[in-house]
Amino acid sequence: MDVANKPYLGADIPKLGFGLMRLPRLHDPELQESASSAPAGDQIDLRQTAQMVDEFLEAGFSYFDTAYGYPGSELAIAKALVARYPREDYLLASKLPAWAGAKTAAEAEAMLTTSLERTGAGYFDFYLLHNLGQGRTKAFDDFGIWDFVQAQKRAGLIHHVGFSIHDGPEALEDLLKAHPEIEFVQLQINYADWDNPAQEARRKYEVARRYGKPVVVMEPVKGGNLVTLPTHIADLLRKANPGASLASWAVRFAASLEGVVTVLSGMSDLDQLRDNISYMRDFRPLSQAEHKTLEAVVDALKQLDLVDCTNCGYCLASCQQNINIPGIFEVLNMYLQFGNLDFAKGQYGWNTKVLGKAGAGACIACAKCEAVCTQALPIIERLKQARQLFED
Numbered sequence: 001m002d003v004a005n006k007p008y009l010g011a012d013i014p015k016l017g018f019g020l021m022r023l024p025r026l027h028d029p030e031l032q033e034s035a036s037s038a039p040a041g042d043q044i045d046l047r048q049t050a051q052m053v054d055e056f057l058e059a060g061f062s063y064f065d066t067a068y069g070y071p072g073s074e075l076a077i078a079k080a081l082v083a084r085y086p087r088e089d090y091l092l093a094s095k096l097p098a099w100a101g102a103k104t105a106a107e108a109e110a111m112l113t114t115s116l117e118r119t120g121a122g123y124f125d126f127y128l129l130h131n132l133g134q135g136r137t138k139a140f141d142d143f144g145i146w147d148f149v150q151a152q153k154r155a156g157l158i159h160h161v162g163f164s165i166h167d168g169p170e171a172l173e174d175l176l177k178a179h180p181e182i183e184f185v186q187l188q189i190n191y192a193d194w195d196n197p198a199q200e201a202r203r204k205y206e207v208a209r210r211y212g213k214p215v216v217v218m219e220p221v222k223g224g225n226l227v228t229l230p231t232h233i234a235d236l237l238r239k240a241n242p243g244a245s246l247a248s249w250a251v252r253f254a255a256s257l258e259g260v261v262t263v264l265s266g267m268s269d270l271d272q273l274r275d276n277i278s279y280m281r282d283f284r285p286l287s288q289a290e291h292k293t294l295e296a297v298v299d300a301l302k303q304l305d306l307v308d309c310t311n312c313g314y315c316l317a318s319c320q321q322n323i324n325i326p327g328i329f330e331v332l333n334m335y336l337q338f339g340n341l342d343f344a345k346g347q348y349g350w351n352t353k354v355l356g357k358a359g360a361g362a363c364i365a366c367a368k369c370e371a372v373c374t375q376a377l378p379i380i381e382r383l384k385q386a387r388q389l390f391e392d
C-alpha cells in the first residue's frame, strides 16, 4: 500500500502526520544563543526541525499539526517549513483555544490572525477549535467562534473546520449534533486507551463514524508512554516482531482504523521520524494476529495501575504552586514499573528542586489542574501518593 490514503476532506492525505507539539529542543549553547533573539521559538532546535521537515516531505508525507498554544511551534514551523517550501507542497493545521485567556470575542478571534502571522502560511488547510468539552466549550459559544470560523472559511483563510476533544463520547455526540457543519474531529486514539474507561477512545471513534466525520488521531503513542513499557510487556511485542519498534505498533494500530485521515505522531527527533517513516511509507494495517498481541499487552498494562499522564503540559499554567505535575507522574510511573525507590527519589529531586519546580508536598488541593487535565486524572490523589513515596 502507498503512503496515500483514500481521499478524506478532498485530498489524498498520507496516514502519518507530523504533530508539532513536541519539537526537538536545543542543547547546543551556541545555537541557543543565536536563536535567543527569536520570540517564542527560542528553545526549539530549528536546524533539526528543518531536517525533519525535509525528510518527512521527501518521503511523501504532507500533514503538519500546530496550534496557537504550543509554545514556539508556529514560529518554528514558519522557519522550518513555510519559508522553505511552496505553499501547495504541504497541508497545515492550527487551532484556536478560545478558553485560553480571551476575555472578548475580538480577543478570541484575534488568535486566528496571530496564528496566520506567526506561521506566515496565508491560510490553514485545517483549522480546529482546540480542546472542546469539560467547561471549555462555553468560550466558543459565548464568543461566537463557530460562526466566526465559517466566515473565515468563506473568506478563504481556512479550508476545512474541525475540533479536537478529550471529553467523553456523550459530549462529542452533543457537539456533532449541534454543529453538523464541522468537517472532521481530532481524537486521542491509541491501543491502551481504546477500551480505557477514563478515555473511551473506541466509543468516541464510533460516534465520529456514526456522524460520518473523518478522524485525525492525536496521541497515538500516548504521549510517549507506549515506548517506555516495562520489559516484560515490551517483550510481548519484541517476541511477536523482533524488527518492529514499540512506536510502530502504536502508530499502526491507529492508522489501521477505517475513517482515519492521518495519525499525528509527536516526533521529537530525527530518529523517531526515521523510524516512523520506515514503516509508514509502505503502510500495512495490523493483522488479526497483531491485534491479538496488542490485546495481551493491554491486559498486562492494566495490572500496573500507572498514572495515565501524557505529559501534554496543559495543567502546568493552572498550578499557582509551580508543581511539576507531569514530571512527578513520570517518576511515579517509573517507580510503579521498575520498583527502584532510590533511583526514583533521585529522579524526583531532579524533576522538582533541580528544575526549580515544587514537589507534590506543595499541593494545596485547589483542583485547578484537574479542571483542565486532558486525561481527567485524579491529580491531587496521585500527588499524595508521590509525596508519601518520595518525600515522607
Ligand SMILES: NC(=O)c1ccc[n+]([C@@H]2O[C@H](COP(=O)([O-])OP(=O)(O)OC[C@H]3O[C@@H](n4cnc5c(N)ncnc54)[C@H](OP(=O)(O)O)[C@@H]3O)[C@@H](O)[C@H]2O)c1
Residues within 6 Å of the ligand: 018, 019, 020, 021, 022, 065, 066, 095, 130, 131, 164, 165, 186, 217, 218, 219, 220, 221, 222, 223, 224, 225, 227, 245, 247, 248, 264, 265, 266, 267, 268, 271, 272, 273, 275, 276, 310, 312
Ligand atoms: N488538539 C489537542 O488537544 C491535542 C492534544 C495533544 C496533542 N495534539 C496533537 O497531536 C500530536 C500527537 O500527540 P503527541 O505529541 O502526544 O504524540 P505521541 O505520538 O503520542 O507521543 C509522542 C512521543 O512519543 C515518543 N516516541 C518515541 N518513539 C517515537 C516514535 N518512533 N515516533 C513518535 N514518538 C515516539 C516521544 O517521546 P520522547 O521523546 O519522550 O521519547 C514523542 O515525544 C501533537 O504533537 C499535537 O500536534 C493535539
Ligand code: SF4
Residues within 6 Å of the ligand: 318, 319, 320, 321, 322, 323, 325, 362, 363, 364, 365, 366, 367, 368, 369, 370, 379, 380, 383
Ligand atoms: S491541586 Fe495542587 S497541583 Fe493542582 S493546581 Fe492546585 S496546587 Fe497545583
Ligand code: SF4
Residues within 6 Å of the ligand: 308, 309, 310, 311, 312, 313, 314, 315, 316, 325, 326, 372, 373, 374, 375, 376, 377, 379
Ligand atoms: S496531568 Fe493531565 S494535563 Fe497535566 S500533563 Fe498530565 S495529562 Fe496533561
